[in-house]
Amino acid sequence: MNKQHGVAIVMAMGVVALAAMAATAIMVSQSTWARQRQLESEHAQALLIVQAGVDWVRAVLADDKRRGNVDHLGEPWALRLPPMPVDNGELAGHIEDQQGAFNVNGLARDGKIDLAQLERFKRLLNLLDLPGELAASLADWIDSDRETQPQGGAEDAYYLSLDPPHLAANRLLLDVEELAQVRGFDAGVRARLEPFLSALPAATELNVNTASAEVLAATLEGLDLAAARDLVASRERTYFRDVADFTARLPKGASADNASISVSSAYFMATMRVNFGDAQASGVALLARPDSKWPKILWCKTS
Numbered sequence: 321m322n323k324q325h326g327v328a329i330v331m332a333m334g335v336v337a338l339a340a341m342a343a344t345a346i347m348v349s350q351s352t353w354a355r356q357r358q359l360e361s362e363h364a365q366a367l368l369i370v371q372a373g374v375d376w377v378r379a380v381l382a383d384d385k386r387r388g389n390v391d392h393l394g395e396p397w398a399l400r401l402p403p404m405p406v407d408n409g410e411l412a413g414h415i416e417d418q419q420g421a422f423n424v425n426g427l428a429r430d431g432k433i434d435l436a437q438l439e440r441f442k443r444l445l446n447l448l449d450l451p452g453e454l455a456a457s458l459a460d461w462i463d464s465d466r467e468t469q470p471q472g473g474a475e476d477a478y479y480l481s482l483d484p485p486h487l488a489a490n491r492l493l494l495d496v497e498e499l500a501q502v503r504g505f506d507a508g509v510r511a512r513l514e515p516f517l518s519a520l521p522a523a524t525e526l527n528v529n530t531a532s533a534e535v536l537a538a539t540l541e542g543l544d545l546a547a548a549r550d551l552v553a554s555r556e557r558t559y560f561r562d563v564a565d566f567t568a569r570l571p572k573g574a575s576a577d578n579a580s581i582s583v584s585s586a587y588f589m590a591t592m593r594v595n596f597g598d599a600q601a602s603g604v605a606l607l608a609r610p611d612s613k614w615p616k617i618l619w620c621k622t623s
């Protein structure tokens with residue numbers, strides 16, 4: 321074989337090899353692209369199922385309202401259902417009463433701190449072994465003035481010293497996640513505290529039928545955590561029919577401010593998780609249920 325012939329053969333082999341490589345590369349990229357497109361389409365469908373799930377929750381809550389005004393954990397909306405099969409996937413979700421949590425937005429009324437509610441929040445922090453100064457920082461974040469609360473308060477001067485600088489919000493929280501911006505509410509504090517909190521668009525009563533022992537102990541005068549747990553155990557046997565039933569069943573020495581408690585709720589959180597094909601989607605929606613009206617979506621976050 322002469323040298324020229326050899327070069328021609330090697331080049332021809334190269335051309336064939338490169339053509340094959342190019343063809344493979346195109347096929348790979350086409351299939352990745354097709355795969356990507358398929359995942360996007362499945363994710364879009366999963367999001368539609370999340371939305372359908374939120375509408376399902378609204379129907380459940382509307383139906384519950386027609387059945388009566390008392391809301392308790394033995395009702396259908398509070399059930400933890402197994403994931404529901406949907407075509408090519410499944411939907412799992414649950415509903416939580418937001419008036420069973422401590423509503424941080426009750427700390428201020430018309431921009432002014434509600435001192436009784438601030439004391440209750442301090443009690444909750446104490447029960448959870450968290451520093452009491454957090455109450456002052458949160459109060460300043462929400463109150464409309466720019467004067468710093470004693471013991472741990474923080475207004476613009478503090479937030480302007482941060483990088484990047486910002487201002488105190490001086491309004492109600494839109495969502496509990498906003499606590500991340502408030503002085504002292506680091507990830508560890510939030511993980512401990514957030515299961516007990518809600519951030520509703522107005523001050524609300526605490527639903528004693530759905531509140532945790534911790535929040536009950538924080539809200540009621542003279543009720544320690546052990547007594548609050550007994551009260552929850554008693555509630556699991558027989559829910560509280562009304563506020564009078566609740567106060568009659570309080571242990572000696574404990575007292576409630578009747579204006580701050582209730583046995584019914586108007587705010588709920590729906591949490592949805594969907595698997596569809598190979599895609600996943602999730603959604604969280606805050607729902608308001610005004611009297612005899614279809615529940616409203618106040619906000620909905622999906623991913």
Ligand SMILES: [Ca+2]
Nearest residue numbers: 460463464465
């Ligand atoms: Ca303020």
Ligand SMILES: [Ca+2]
Nearest residue numbers: 460463465467
């Ligand atoms: Ca202030």
